[in-house]
Amino acid sequence: MASGARTLHHVPSALFGAWRSLGAEALNWVRREPQRKSAWLWFLLLPSLMLHAPVLSAASSGVSPPLSHEVRVAAIMGGDFDACLADRNASVWRPCIARRAGARHSTALRDALVAARRRAVRLARVGRLSAAARALRADPPAPQTPAVDRKARGLLPPAVPDLATPASIKAGFPAELARAAEHGRRSAVPAAVPCDAAVLTIRTAPGGSSPGPSGTRMEHLWVLGEEGRDALVSVVLLLTGETAATRVPAVATHALAGADLLLLSKPGGVRETGLPGLRPIGMPEALRKLDASALAATVRSSAADLLSPGQLGVGVPNACMRILHELGARFAHHPGDAVLQLYFKNAFNLVSRPAAEAVLHRALPVLTLIFLWAYGGGGPCVFGWAVDAAAPPPPQGAGSSLSPAPPADGSSPPLPRWWLRAERGAQQGDPFGPLLHAAAMWLVLERLRADHPSVVVRAFQDDVVVVGLPAALRGVLDAAARLAGRIDANLAPTKCVG
Amino acid sequence: MPEDAGAAADGVRGGVDAAEARNAAACATATTPGVCPAARCATWLSASLVDQPSLIHLRSAHVTSELPAAVVAELGLAPCRWCSRPYWAVRGRFGQSSLASHKAQCRLNPRGRCRGRKGAEVNGAPPPPRAPTASAAPVAPSAPADLFAADPSAWALAGDAFLLRVGPAGAS
Numbered sequence: 001m002a003s004g005a006r007t008l009h010h011v012p013s014a015l016f017g018a019w020r021s022l023g024a025e026a027l028n029w030v031r032r033e034p035q036r037k038s039a040w041l042w043f044l045l046l047p048s049l050m051l052h053a054p055v056l057s058a059a060s061s062g063v064s065p066p067l068s069h070e071v072r073v074a075a076i077m078g079g080d081f082d083a084c085l086a087d088r089n090a091s092v093w094r095p096c097i098a099r100r101a102g103a104r105h106s107t108a109l110r111d112a113l114v115a116a117r118r119r120a121v122r123l124a125r126v127g128r129l130s131a132a133a134r135a136l137r138a139d140p141p142a143p144q145t146p147a148v149d150r151k152a153r154g155l156l157p158p159a160v161p162d163l164a165t166p167a168s169i170k171a172g173f174p175a176e177l178a179r180a181a182e183h184g185r186r187s188a189v190p191a192a193v194p195c196d197a198a199v200l201t202i203r204t205a206p207g208g209s210s211p212g213p214s215g216t217r218m219e220h221l222w223v224l225g226e227e228g229r230d231a232l233v234s235v236v237l238l239l240t241g242e243t244a245a246t247r248v249p250a251v252a253t254h255a256l257a258g259a260d261l262l263l264l265s266k267p268g269g270v271r272e273t274g275l276p277g278l279r280p281i282g283m284p285e286a287l288r289k290l291d292a293s294a295l296a297a298t299v300r301s302s303a304a305d306l307l308s309p310g311q312l313g314v315g316v317p318n319a320c321m322r323i324l325h326e327l328g329a330r331f332a333h334h335p336g337d338a339v340l341q342l343y344f345k346n347a348f349n350l351v352s353r354p355a356a357e358a359v360l361h362r363a364l365p366v367l368t369l370i371f372l373w374a375y376g377g378g379g380p381c382v383f384g385w386a387v388d389a390a391a392p393p394p395p396q397g398a399g400s401s402l403s404p405a406p407p408a409d410g411s412s413p414p415l416p417r418w419w420l421r422a423e424r425g426a427q428q429g430d431p432f433g434p435l436l437h438a439a440a441m442w443l444v445l446e447r448l449r450a451d452h453p454s455v456v457v458r459a460f461q462d463d464v465v466v467v468g469l470p471a472a473l474r475g476v477l478d479a480a481a482r483l484a485g486r487i488d489a490n491l492a493p494t495k496c497v498g
Numbered sequence: 499m500p501e502d503a504g505a506a507a508d509g510v511r512g513g514v515d516a517a518e519a520r521n522a523a524a525c526a527t528a529t530t531p532g533v534c535p536a537a538r539c540a541t542w543l544s545a546s547l548v549d550q551p552s553l554i555h556l557r558s559a560h561v562t563s564e565l566p567a568a569v570v571a572e573l574g575l576a577p578c579r580w581c582s583r584p585y586w587a588v589r590g591r592f593g594q595s596s597l598a599s600h601k602a603q604c605r606l607n608p609r610g611r612c613r614g615r616k617g618a619e620v621n622g623a624p625p626p627p628r629a630p631t632a633s634a635a636p637v638a639p640s641a642p643a644d645l646f647a648a649d650p651s652a653w654a655l656a657g658d659a660f661l662l663r664v665g666p667a668g669a670s
Contacts, residue, residue: 038661077646079656085664196538222606
């Protein structure tokens, strides 16, 4: 499924009728028989089989030309799936493919600029103007080299034995967990995601976003007919409910939890290691995004009630502005106060999952099931770029290269991709990730607020500011470093600004 | 609604009465402010349904099938072919209805990207395969007929065999 094949942004006219029929059929099959692995496999395979975009290669590269859309439809409706699979595999870009000659593809820089502009235009067409502006100013992708691969593995480190456990969290933060449980008893969050929330999530999902490993895009799901949309709502509800844990096979939930990983170069150029700073961007499955968004919408206000006023990173509009105004008012009344800004290194990728689970299980039990299937089983996989057969093998650890099975017709399979398991922290790109991180961090913030009542502690996710008398801030810094260690966060005191 | 509860002993007749009552109430709110007439929507519309703010709510929050038929007929709405949202189907003073102008710009319209060119005819069934020409892409080695429509069980069997081949062990 994680073939690396690009899929079309919109369903073309020639594929429209067939996609609506087969998409609805695939979703209905999943809805009817969620316990069937082949139903999930077909649902995840269909978009790339049918909607893959052929790579623009030179005619002399020895590769047979791609199938036209009409021929692709005829093959798949006629049961000749192997022809579509071979065509899809041939459409995966690989380094040995010679690009089409011509002045339009002169330099890599020009390619990157054109790609950024095209992406910006696509986003503007669907009304996402802020995202379009970000696309124009986006950092360039990091070079796809083994050295960058190794550095990326350092950003997503494997689990080690001395990490926080449910027992250590329970022993370390008893008062905070009791408060979370009390919130769960008082909360009016429904026990399951309402149908209306799922419908609204599907309807308002942002267009133009990147597809996940299977290539499914929101635009592909929106064009499904009435029957397909009903089935989609049912499947989203199915994955947010108890069925996901009891009937859906683990291999299917594991596939749905996977994400493609894009590495961008941070501004600042090459560091002393000879490599740029990396900004990992995760691109999960569209269905996973819908599930997490529907759940997040259901619990948002209750989560904001629990986490605020210490943590304003979830469900609080204009949170940064609120923090600024509050700090301004504090300084007006206490001119002798100082500010301490805490810096947590690689916060999202390292934060303790047992800590987040302990809070969310008590305060928002509706999230327990998605937490189980999305982060259980050793953690979700993230897929990097295709690696050449001549490339050196990846280091021993959480991941390796993924070699797809050779096709039955003897055609060339797609190149293997490197992958790894995200065994710690919130998965990049997960809509549920900010809540997971905020829930774990809330334990530390609440303890700081309780132990140091004279200071003001406010946070927007991992950006924590503390305001108080300078004499008190030293103790806060020491306590923050000690408490952060209990949730596997890594406070860097030398980078904290005071 | 209160008048529906226990209105008729006959369940079918009661359902029809309820639908009629909802339609009647919805028509009444077409000219006065009130609750949105869509099923399971409790949004308060401060303007009457014929006014622009209410129409914007209807088309941004609902598809046409969620609205009572009487409201759709009363307001002259029709569903967009692509996104099914309700738009005014009556021609305005510029000679084009809001439905027609929306359909050309609908983000789900697959022909929106090749506007100006002759778009392919889109209908429920897939188009027949194009005859190969010297410049066209090659046809699959053994492109069969439309098995999905002609013999769904044979198509499903072929699909199962394919999934067994390409899937991980035990994916059946």
